[in-house]
Amino acid sequence: MNTPDKQVVRASGVRMSYGEVQVLNGVDLTVAAGEVSCVIGPSGSGKSTFLRCINGLEPVLDGSLRVLDQEVGHTLRGGRYHPWTPKEFAAFRRNIGMVFQRFNLFAHHSALENVACGPVHVLGIPADRARVLAMEHLERVGLADHAHKRPHQLSGGQQQRVAIARALAMNPELMLFDEPTSALDPELVDEVLEVMKGLAAEGMTMVVVTHEIAFAREVGDWLTFFADGVVVERGRPRELLANPGHERTRAFLSSVLHPQERQASQ
Amino acid sequence: MRTEPITDASGRPIPVARTWHWGRWLAAAVALAVAAQLAYLIVANPNLDWGKVAEYVFHERILSGVWVTIEISVLATALGLVLGVLVAIMRLAHNPVLSGLATFYIWFFRGTPVLVQLIFWYNLAFLFPEMVLKIPFTMIGVKWDTNEVMTGFTSAMLGLGLNLAAYFAETVRAGIQAVDNGQTEAAYALGMTPAKRMRVIVLPQALRIIIPPTGNEFISMLKTTSLVYVVAGHDLMTNASQIYKVNNLIMELLIVASLWYMLMTAVATFLQGRLERRFGAEAVRLVRGGGLATRILPKAAA
Numbered sequence: 405m406n407t408p409d410k411q412v413v414r415a416s417g418v419r420m421s422y423g424e425v426q427v428l429n430g431v432d433l434t435v436a437a438g439e440v441s442c443v444i445g446p447s448g449s450g451k452s453t454f455l456r457c458i459n460g461l462e463p464v465l466d467g468s469l470r471v472l473d474q475e476v477g478h479t480l481r482g483g484r485y486h487p488w489t490p491k492e493f494a495a496f497r498r499n500i501g502m503v504f505q506r507f508n509l510f511a512h513h514s515a516l517e518n519v520a521c522g523p524v525h526v527l528g529i530p531a532d533r534a535r536v537l538a539m540e541h542l543e544r545v546g547l548a549d550h551a552h553k554r555p556h557q558l559s560g561g562q563q564q565r566v567a568i569a570r571a572l573a574m575n576p577e578l579m580l581f582d583e584p585t586s587a588l589d590p591e592l593v594d595e596v597l598e599v600m601k602g603l604a605a606e607g608m609t610m611v612v613v614t615h616e617i618a619f620a621r622e623v624g625d626w627l628t629f630f631a632d633g634v635v636v637e638r639g640r641p642r643e644l645l646a647n648p649g650h651e652r653t654r655a656f657l658s659s660v661l662h663p664q665e666r667q668a669s670q
Numbered sequence: 671m672r673t674e675p676i677t678d679a680s681g682r683p684i685p686v687a688r689t690w691h692w693g694r695w696l697a698a699a700v701a702l703a704v705a706a707q708l709a710y711l712i713v714a715n716p717n718l719d720w721g722k723v724a725e726y727v728f729h730e731r732i733l734s735g736v737w738v739t740i741e742i743s744v745l746a747t748a749l750g751l752v753l754g755v756l757v758a759i760m761r762l763a764h765n766p767v768l769s770g771l772a773t774f775y776i777w778f779f780r781g782t783p784v785l786v787q788l789i790f791w792y793n794l795a796f797l798f799p800e801m802v803l804k805i806p807f808t809m810i811g812v813k814w815d816t817n818e819v820m821t822g823f824t825s826a827m828l829g830l831g832l833n834l835a836a837y838f839a840e841t842v843r844a845g846i847q848a849v850d851n852g853q854t855e856a857a858y859a860l861g862m863t864p865a866k867r868m869r870v871i872v873l874p875q876a877l878r879i880i881i882p883p884t885g886n887e888f889i890s891m892l893k894t895t896s897l898v899y900v901v902a903g904h905d906l907m908t909n910a911s912q913i914y915k916v917n918n919l920i921m922e923l924l925i926v927a928s929l930w931y932m933l934m935t936a937v938a939t940f941l942q943g944r945l946e947r948r949f950g951a952e953a954v955r956l957v958r959g960g961g962l963a964t965r966i967l968p969k970a971a972a
Contacts, residue, residue, distance in 0.1 A: 491863055497860070571860075574860060
């Protein structure tokens with residue numbers, strides 16, 4: 405499906421602002437097919453905003469952001485870039501799964517309906533077939549027994565696993581995770597990380613904004629440190645965690661790492 | 671409240687004294703006295719003929735008026751609800767022309783008295799004696815006599831329905847805006863277009879907020895239809911007034927009409943309670959009958 409060195413995401417000089425506030429100040433980052441790219445950084449550093457730019461939930465105001473061989477938000481035609489219509493945005497997002505910090509499961513649907521929703525309403529798959537597929541995806545995240553429960557009847561960890569299944573049901577080429585475990589009680593974090601590890605092992609291309617340093621070290625192919633709307637440094641997780649090249653990175657890591665993790669990374 | 675004896679440390683039961691609610695007894699006594707006095711004044715009034723009230727309650731024209739009132743209420747509410755959702759969606763659209771039109775619509779119909787609108791529709795023939803619907807630049811089309819189309823019934827339905835739509839649009843807008851923005855983002859992330867997101871994700875959830883007030887709108891509509899008597903819509907109030915204009919039994923017929931309005935309101939209130947219980951509950955299944963839920967989960971939906 406993906407050639408090994410195909411670039412799924414290629415950002416150069418990406419800028420974005422909310423009114424006067426500059427959020428992204430020229431982000432350069434590439435993600436190759438099959439890679440797990442973890443992004444860390446202090447809150448307000450723009451890492452989540454960048455993730456949302458990748459699937460067009462936030463507009464890129466300057467620079468170039470190519471995702472799945474398309475310039476996000478624009479199509480080059482007749483020597484001009486034409487802004488996408490809502491339909492073109494929708495078609496683009498079909499190939500990209502997104503998992504939110506606060507799950508955002510459809511509150512009026514059961515777990516199974518949440519997973520079947522995209523295939524039925526976006527891909528036009530017949531409902532009975534979508535139901536079978538949805539059940540397979542729920543089994544994969546270990547929630548087949550909870551298929552008929554509504555989001556409010558599930559724990560946070562279960563909700564997030566349903567959200568992952570919902571994204572996977574669209575057969576995406578790229579998965580985006582926006583702090584997927586930040587809203588979870590500590591004892592529920594591992595069940596979500598386990599699902600993500602399985603996904604990484606299967607070769608899914610993933611961009612993961614996270615505070616789980618241990619996950620980044622173990623699963624990530626690359627680790628990127630964001631601060632003040634730019635990429636401060638990027639490297640192999642073990643190397644970057646053991647020998648951060650910048651003072652900013654060092655300060656951030658020492659503030660988030662627990663003592664035993666710091667030992668482990670040395 | 672506890673009424674059983676409380677046992678002390680040695681196991682001896684000590685009774686609990688009864689609480690006297692002096693305020694409640696006093697209020698009840700005053701209310702009873704006033705109500706009894708009023709009831710006596712009305713029931714024993716020599717100028718009020720209760721026999722006539724009984725005679726007219728099931729009078730043929732009163733019953734047909736009740737039926738027309740129900741018809742106008744149901745049709746006008748239905749028109750108002752459908753149009754209200756459309757206006758609300760237009761109001762929230764990014765298209766500035768659509769949202770401008772919706773804002774104008776809401777301002778116009780909330781800004782003019784419904785009585786004026788009813789009379790306006792009924793007398794539309796003064797402005798346009800004929801209504802013509804034809805394909806531009808051709809001779810193909812249809813033509814109606816406005817006075818034949820704009821009967822008391824249709825002008826009542828239009829006037830009340832268009833007016834309700836303006837108010838209901840604001841209720842729908844509030845309902846739509848109350849749905850968490852995360853639902854919209856998740857729908858977009860799945861690849862839905864804005865229209866599909868609205869239809870499949872946002873509106874079904876907004877219904878929970880929108881539906882309870884619709885019961886209220888309908889109850890209000892039942893009685894607003896009495897305004898229809900200015901355009902002779904043959905509703906309950908029109909027929910009652912036509913009877914008392916002949917026989918001068920004004921109070922008797924007003925009581926007859928009120929009894930029917932109260933009965934209709936009681937039935938509607940009962941239905942509203944059921945509606946609210948169904949849609950207000952936390953675990954309610956909002957997508958029903960032919961929705962995704964029943965199609966993919968026939969067993970769970972049953």
